[in-house]
Amino acid sequence: MSEHDMKLVVVGAAGRMGQTLIRIIQETKGAKLHAAVEREGSPFIGKDAGELAGAGFIGVPVTADPLEAFLHADGVLDFTSPAASVNFAGLAAQARIVHVIGTTGCAQADEDKFQAAARHARIVKSGNMSLGVNLLGVLTEQAARALPAAGWDIEVLEMHHKHKVDAPSGTALLLGEAAAKGRGIALKDHSVCVRDGHTGPREAGSIGFATLRGGSVIGEHSVLFAGEGEIVTLSHSAGDRSIFARGAVAAALWAHPQKPGFYTMLDVLGLNS
Numbered sequence: 001m002s003e004h005d006m007k008l009v010v011v012g013a014a015g016r017m018g019q020t021l022i023r024i025i026q027e028t029k030g031a032k033l034h035a036a037v038e039r040e041g042s043p044f045i046g047k048d049a050g051e052l053a054g055a056g057f058i059g060v061p062v063t064a065d066p067l068e069a070f071l072h073a074d075g076v077l078d079f080t081s082p083a084a085s086v087n088f089a090g091l092a093a094q095a096r097i098v099h100v101i102g103t104t105g106c107a108q109a110d111e112d113k114f115q116a117a118a119r120h121a122r123i124v125k126s127g128n129m130s131l132g133v134n135l136l137g138v139l140t141e142q143a144a145r146a147l148p149a150a151g152w153d154i155e156v157l158e159m160h161h162k163h164k165v166d167a168p169s170g171t172a173l174l175l176g177e178a179a180a181k182g183r184g185i186a187l188k189d190h191s192v193c194v195r196d197g198h199t200g201p202r203e204a205g206s207i208g209f210a211t212l213r214g215g216s217v218i219g220e221h222s223v224l225f226a227g228e229g230e231i232v233t234l235s236h237s238a239g240d241r242s243i244f245a246r247g248a249v250a251a252a253l254w255a256h257p258q259k260p261g262f263y264t265m266l267d268v269l270g271l272n273s
């Protein structure tokens with residue numbers, strides 16, 4: 001470790017992603033764990049963050065004070081909840097630091113607050129931080145542009161573990177946005193997220209979402225282009241949460257020298273068209 005390492009705070013440190021982030025920071029050159037934050041009243045307050053994450057003792061006790069944690073930090077890695085992320089974005093803006101947001105299920109009002117915070121913070125936000133999914137988004141946009149809406153119906157299918165609280169997943173929405181961009185339409189005007197009962201035939205040009213939940217599935221996503229007599233399927237399978245954590249740490253290191261602003265993983269990975 002060196003004094004020049006980027007000092008990172010993990011918020012939601014006891015969560016599935018929080019623990020994975022702590023382990024990945026430990027093995028990443030140029031980054032170090034500065035603080036670990038959980039909510040007030042959490043049974044993990046005061047416990048060593050490394051031991052909590054199964055990475056051995058690292059001498060960073062979990063705190064419930066994000067203000068103090070952000071004070072001398074360079075960046076925050078945030079996979080928590082929409083309300084918590086909005087609060088952390090305000091604190092990251094005050095501290096003028098990097099805020100990497102992986103939290104999904106955010107409403108438009110939350111997104112507006114992230115944009116406002118990005119006047120002072122360097123925010124990187126994505127529904128999926130993995131290289132594979134972001135490449136899948138680029139391929140989805142290309143396929144949607146190449147396959148005409150008149151003959152090709154687009155459906156996004158996802159499955160996640162039983163603890164997931166939002167639907168469709170952030171990744172499914174990212175892929176839907178990519179498909180809509182390829183088609184030159186706005187996703188919000190063409191998405192169909194629920195089908196139940198006598199729905200009538202499928203509306204041409206719509207983008208459908210189907211959600212499965214169960215077991216310990218980390219993240220399965222497919223984009224189906226269904227034509228007459230043929231189906232093209234683009235898919236991604238997550239085998240380990242470390243793919244998201246590595247992407248988030250890479251995003252923080254990338255954002256450190258950038259100007260304040262709102263960025264996505266496409267900027268980080270150089271995949272922006």
Ligand SMILES: NC(=O)C1=CN([C@@H]2O[C@H](COP(=O)(O)OP(=O)(O)OC[C@H]3O[C@@H](n4cnc5c(N)ncnc54)[C@H](OP(=O)(O)O)[C@@H]3O)[C@@H](O)[C@H]2O)C=CC1
Nearest residue numbers: 012015016017038039079080084102103104127128129244
């Ligand atoms: N973009 C991406 O690549 C990925 C995004 N995600 C998203 O990340 C989010 C978290 O997922 P996951 O790790 O599975 O969820 P978990 O529920 O396992 O973890 C969330 C953690 O955040 C904590 N938390 C909530 N509010 C606060 C707060 N105000 N202050 C401090 N800590 C807080 C929770 O504590 P408590 O339990 O006490 O509420 C919990 O420990 C979800 O939105 C998920 O969809 C997940 C994987 C990849």
Ligand SMILES: O=C(O)C1=N[C@H](C(=O)O)C[C@H](O)C1
Nearest residue numbers: 104127164169170171218219
């Ligand atoms: O909640 C999860 O677990 C995941 N959430 C993200 C999403 O909503 O797409 C990313 C990944 O699929 C895991």
